[in-house]
Every structure is written in structure tokens, then in C-alpha cells.
Amino acid sequence: MATTPEDPAAAIAAVIGLRRLADRMEREAVERAVDEGWTWQQIALALGVTRQAAHKRHAARLRGRGRRMEDGR
Amino acid sequence: MNPMKMLDDMRTIKQLLTDAERIARELGEEEPGAEHLLLSAIGLPDGSAGGALGTLGVDGERLRAALREEQADALVTAGVPRDTAETLTEPAPLGPAGTPLLYAAGPSAREVFQEAGKLARSAKQRLVGAHVVLAAAELERGTLPRVLDRLGVDRGRLADAARAELAVR
Numbered sequence: 658m659a660t661t662p663e664d665p666a667a668a669i670a671a672v673i674g675l676r677r678l679a680d681r682m683e684r685e686a687v688e689r690a691v692d693e694g695w696t697w698q699q700i701a702l703a704l705g706v707t708r709q710a711a712h713k714r715h716a717a718r719l720r721g722r723g724r725r726m727e728d729g730r
Numbered sequence: 731m732n733p734m735k736m737l738d739d740m741r742t743i744k745q746l747l748t749d750a751e752r753i754a755r756e757l758g759e760e761e762p763g764a765e766h767l768l769l770s771a772i773g774l775p776d777g778s779a780g781g782a783l784g785t786l787g788v789d790g791e792r793l794r795a796a797l798r799e800e801q802a803d804a805l806v807t808a809g810v811p812r813d814t815a816e817t818l819t820e821p822a823p824l825g826p827a828g829t830p831l832l833y834a835a836g837p838s839a840r841e842v843f844q845e846a847g848k849l850a851r852s853a854k855q856r857l858v859g860a861h862v863v864l865a866a867a868e869l870e871r872g873t874l875p876r877v878l879d880r881l882g883v884d885r886g887r888l889a890d891a892a893r894a895e896l897a898v899r
Contacts, residue, residue: 667807670876674804674815681758681822721825 687715688722739850739857746770746862747833747843754834757797758822764838764866764874765797771862778899779859782891786883796880800873838874842866853896860895867892 662668683704690700701711747762750770754762762770771779772790783789798819805815827834835843845865850857867889869875878885 662807666871666876669871670800670804670873671808673873674801674810675808677759677801678805678810678818680760681818684824717827718824721827 684715684718687711688719691715691719735856742774742776742857743847745774747835749773750839751827751834755824755827756821757794758824760824761834761836762839763836764842764869764872765793765877767835767839767842767862768866768874769793771859771866774859776858776860778892778895779863782860782863782888782895783883785891785894786881786888788881788883792881793877796877797873800877800880838869838872842869855896855899858896858899860892864889864892864896 662671687700687704690703695703697708697712697716700715701708704711706714746767747770750762750767753769754760754766757766759766768779769790772783772793780789783793798821801819802812802815805818806812810818842862842865845868846861847857849864850861855861866874867878867885870885875885878888
């Protein structure tokens, strides 16, 4: 792992890069979890967020992709 | 306010924000940033954003390429191997937004959008792409200024090019 760059602009750019990557991995992982039949409660607990937060972040996108979700569980 | 101007501005705002969101999602981002707003401005029918950037040898394609380089280099800085970083920054489109009730926009896009509106109002002009370019050139920190640096674009000269486009309107 690289150390944090001295230049704050470069360090913040690296943070943005990691955040984009984390967001992308989260989207892909949640999608697979849903395909495997995880509930929102299980996804939220595994992500360390509230069920509402997980739902808000992912439900609309998954519906857009035609995933059948059982809301509110 | 002149009602025709207001209608024109509403149409411009709608296209600007809708396209910024679409471009962001095509590039795998949930919310547009200033860079996506600028790419959207280039596509406006008034042509002034493309004109201003073109003066400095930049077009949408070069801007997109530099954005991707910026994103790959950011991951390399964070310790990701170069070839992995390049694979990970290949666009991963998100598909259309789920509920298009409100325009999504990240803080840098909001800042540039609001400033562009102010510039147009204070000059009593119709909102055009060059206002977005001028507002974008004022950003000093963040992804867009880093991408412009990467392209060798001096922000002062970009602002001048945008003003020159506005002067002929």
C-alpha cells in the first residue's frame, strides 16, 4: 500500500479514486447478494449501514435492472 | 424578465442537467460532478462551450480521455498497480436513473451550475455553454481543475476564451 502523498491535492484525488472503486464494488456485490437471495436486512448488516440506507442506495437501481426485490424485509 | 428568455433558459437548464446526469451514469458515477457538467455544456446547441474549449485545443473526447487518466493515476497513487488501475477505470455504465424526479448533482456540479446562472443573469444574457465554461474555470481544486491541468489548459486563458464567446452574443 502506498503511503499518503504529501501533496493534499494528490492525496484527495487518491481518496476520490478509492471511493469510486469502493462504490463500484459495493454496487456489484449488492447485486450478486440480491441474486443469491439475501434480504435487505442481511445486506445492510453486512455493509454496516441501516436497512433504510442500503435500500435507498441500491433498490431503485436494482429495480431498474429488473431484479425482483422483496421490499421492507 | 423576458418570457422568451426565461423559456430558453429553462430548456437549456433541462438539457444541461439531464445530459450531465446521463454522461455521469455512462461513466459509472451516480451524481454528476463539474467535469460531467462541462461535458454536457459542450453538447448544448449554442456551441459556445465547445467554441471556448476548442480555442485551447480541447474537445469532449480529449476531456473524457484525460478524466480517465486522472482516475487511473489516482488509484495508482493509492497503491493500486497500474494495469489494474486502468482496468478498474474502464467506464462501468450505471443505466438510466431510477426515479428522475429531481436532477442529481454533486457539490462541484451544483457550484458550477449556480455560478453559471449568476453570470448569465448579471450580464442579462441567455444562459449558454460559455457561462458554464467560465464558471468551471473558476474552480481551483478538485477533479475538473486537475483534468484541465493534465490537458495543459490554463484556467485564466479558458476564462478569457469563454468571455470572448460571450462577447459576441
